[in-house]
Amino acid sequence: MTETPNPYIVDADTLTGEMRPIRRVVLALGSNLGDRMSCLQGAVSAIADTPDVWVTGVSPVYETEPVGAPDGSEPFLNAVVLVDTTLAAHRLMERALAIEDVYDRERTDVVNAPRTLDVDLIVVGDRRSHDESLRLPHPRAHERAFVLQPWADLEPDAVLPDHGPVVELLAALDGSGLTRRDDLELDLG
Template sequence: MTETPNPNIVDADTLTGEMRPIRRVVIALGSNLGDSLSSLQGAVDAIADTPDVWVTAVSPVYETAPVDCPPGSQNFLNAILLADTTLAANRLLERALAVEDAYDRERSDVANAPRTLDVDLIVVGDRRSDTDTLQLPHPRAAERPFVLKPWFDLEPDAELPGFGPISELLAATGTDGLTLREDLTLDVE
């Protein structure tokens, strides 16, 4: 995945005049509590309303069996959102967390606990990060069909930096546990 469709394009910050590159962003959305479709649509709308973020595509919605979740967890609805942004990765992460909070995301020490909304940064251009708060590219994306398949639907030739083509990653993981929900759609305004 390239930094931007045209790496020579930059955007000047209107306040400081600082030049910032436009980066392609892949964001995974998921929910398995409450009105999951409304939560996913709300996340799409909130990200689209974010200054300096331009949503370019949203994948079909998939219903996914819970992976490594506590017993009794409900199925998830999952989708991928593609966007271009001039925001720094940390600012984009802050926005993602704020969107989760707006949908009453409760954080716990239980791994993969059910949630009203999950907004994960998968790729932010070619940015690499390995801190406690931000890991890019997302370290488990290469193993997650619920990330790979909807992303493949939008960009079949995309690559997950450091891991390879998503088509090969998807072939390795398979699509067991994924169901395309043609009756559910997310809109970009």
């Protein structure tokens, strides 16, 4: 199917004739409500179904004790997805929020509240953003073993911009609440 461009939307790439760059993106997934594994797999599939997004890797699944969550919160399942994309960072953020909404993510004022699905943009190429709606690289990724360990499994030589090599950041963290679940596996979508 051919898509006809909307004549009312001016795209700088269309004006210049230049190709949009392909950027490597790291997405972190988490779920601690409902069918956690189904939510994670659904997120991977939805990401893979996104136009101009190509899933290149999915990490092992980790079970994680909730960090800074309300008392009684259940453990999370976490994973990292690597993608290549030509989409802009804000479009990726919109897509991540839409995927969370499909899985009935409830947003509350409670910090680190339990959730059916969390889709975080960790890095989008070397893009930096300090907008209230989009912070890149993710401002707390360097403190989160549940992000760094699955990422290191996929890319042992990965570097978190402005913070350093992922394996070095991970070595400085307490990973005791993190358990690799080899009995659970996510498909590429």
